[in-house]
Amino acid sequence: MTPFKKANILIVDDNKSILSAIELLFKGRCNKVRTLSSPNMLLNELQNEAYDVLLLDMNFTAGINTGNEGIYWLQRVLELNPSVSVVMITAYGDVELAVKAIRMGATDFVLKPWENEKMLATVESAFRLSQSKNEINKLTRRQDQLVEELNNNHRELIGNSQAWLSILTLVGKVAATNANVLITGENGTGKELIAREIHRLSQRRNKIMVTVDMGSISETLFESELFGHKKGSFTDAHAERTGKIETAGEGTLFLDEIGNLPLAMQAKLLSVLQNRKVTKLGDNKPVDIDIRLICATNCNLTQMVNEGTFREDLLYRINTIQIELPPLRERLSDIPELAAFFLEKYARKYNKQGLRISSSAMDKLTRYSWPGNVRELQHAVERAVILCDQPEIGAGDFMFKSEELNRNVDYEGTLEDMEKRLIQRAIDAQNGNMTAVAGQLGITRQTLYNKIKRYGL
Template sequence: MKKSNILIVDDNKSVLSALDLLLSPYCKNLKCLSSPKTLLSELQSEHYDVVLLDMNFKAGINNGNEGIFWLNEILSQNPGISVIMITAYGDVELAVKAVRSGATDFVLKPWENEKMIATVDTACKLSQSKKEVRNLQLKEKQLIEEINGHNKDLIGSSPAWERVLNLVEKVAKTNANVLITGENGTGKELVAKEIHRLSIRSKRVMVSVDMGSIAESLFESELFGHKKGAFTDAHSDRMGKIEAANRGTLFLDEIGNLTMPMQAKLLSVLQNRILTRVGDNSIQEVDLRLVCATNSNLQQMVNEGRFREDLLYRINTIQIELPPLRERVEDIEELANFFILKYADKYNKNQLKISANGISKLKGYHWPGNVRELQHAIEKAVILSENHVLNGSDFIFKTDEISGVNRFDGTLEEMERKLIGAAIEKQAGNLSAVSNQLGISRQTLYNKIKKYDL
């Protein structure tokens, strides 16, 4: 209340004086009007949190119609403001009519001072809450608009990439579950965002979950949420990722990394579209669009007993296979120029271009890390460039680095990074083959790829 502005409208000057004396010490600003004629212009010129409004202004008329009229005018202009109606007539029906019309509360003359202060204080808090909600809604709207803006990173015009974009456009308009497959770095998350942007759910959020980074012990808490006290570190209620995606899109990246028990729990929610937070007995219905992504061969995993067949059927109503960069060589020059502009602006190296020799070297490399590797190669070249033109010699690929492993004298971590990079290149991005070659689990390999940004 101390930070609030209050406007009092009453034709009785004694009432105005009494309320002024009573409320002024508790609020930031207070103004009195003896007539509602200037009420709307006053609300336009100044911000008010609460209006105390008399219900009758003409002598001999006590039906409250004037008050209801000005109440509607106030709320049509300022829907977030709290209005307290004041009347000397204790008509219950009139009070109900005012509240139904949008009034926050109703006070009878003569009032009790403590009750009046408490009523105005509550109205001030309500106005502040409405303001905070409006600000949050505005921020959410702006965030969603920013996230769902035109996806400028979907670069390419090759036949292989055009087929992907055409399929995305068709699928996006439906509510069908989509499975996006392809090697690491092919742009699976970008395609998922484009599906959401073009969908009927684009006004809502897309919640992304990296399934490869969630420990099995935290799986239920992360996806389904938990109640306070459900386990040792559950200090407060928490909404899970699935519930957060309600009425929007849920993107599950690297779904092939789920263990069989985790798959069973996820399948139950996807089939029934209801969930229960950990430690809670009540159920929560969810309405969402499911998009999943993986670089694994899920059908092979099904055959090997490592992935549930019923879950596979549930998530891949439509499958979109993203081509590796080596199968869309025609797009390399366009992608390279896009990333050069992006990083030249970021690192203040304007007018930076790439030579024909540079493009030739980029097209001659087979890109086991796909578009992500190309992006990193461009960024590194832009940072280290000393000229206005990037040439072939400005690009150093993993094959160039690995040739010096035998005389390597760096740290163990640096050696590990190079060995993993070499294995990924040798196995053309097949992570199952890479993990077998290195003798480590897929989860360990995935964590190291994340660690070293490979």
């Protein structure tokens, strides 16, 4: 099926023979053809049905040939639906009026009497324009939705510890500038959230933020991904592609895991940042760029510079301001608020509203060192919500790595003494949930009961 087969066309003319002729011409060639002999119902029709092309006569009142009626209805139509393509129907002597209509927003005009091939080509071209307008509107709405979603992400910036509040204060100061920012910290500390908050508070908040995960791109695709390429510039370049740097124009470019950028690409990125121009692969025409750069890494870039795996001049270029995010173990007072946020989120997602975390479970959360940071806490709460069958999540519903739970085991006494203490601590940690205890210790429930009986626990 050709795209034009999907077209919906509305024709408005007071001459019924013209309506019949145009309807006959397009019938079978497009999806829908509707005719009106008076413009009085035009706006109502456009509100109730979706049309791609409107064929609109310029004169409707007998004896009046000024074309002002057509101009009037053209204005009303475009106010109501700017996406519809309007083709004016006019007599030869009204060409000047038709040109005026085009200046006011009409797509084209056809002269009476028309040639069928010319009419078909004009309306099909108008249909394609209407489709393009709709696509642009969809993309614009999608961008607005993404910006709104991005601007709502600050709700996840939770915490009142001094360490966290200091970070948010620094973010507020940095966001007001166009300075390049390097965010460092362990995995799971919220580097992307901070990047998004900087963008949300910046003067570029109404533009997009483009994120590139440098750790997920193969080395052979780095250049194409960042800079784009022309069609035919390499074997699989079947079409031209705009790179992420150019896509982020007037917005923010966030390069996550910047430490994974190969040395060859580091030199090219440095050139782009210095010259504020980017050139596609296979092209020799540079394009001006206007971006705010934010980078993030869990690597020690200074050490990488010393080892020769990261360019020192690039490091200076990307870290005008460096923000070091604290690990969760240094902001333990934020855990109750974070856990409550994730609990609400996942209780709603899994339809378990009213679920709460017991005091013993919360105590367990605040005693754990969280090597995976906030991300690990988020996953732990989600898992507990999924598995919990009671109205309250207990300490036993949170399962951590056994080596972490057992880090304080002392090695004094006999092997049996150590095993007894290990079992007792597991029982305490799991609030007497023997299935959980057995799972933590890596033994069967029967073996666990045998040992409990043996040690008199």
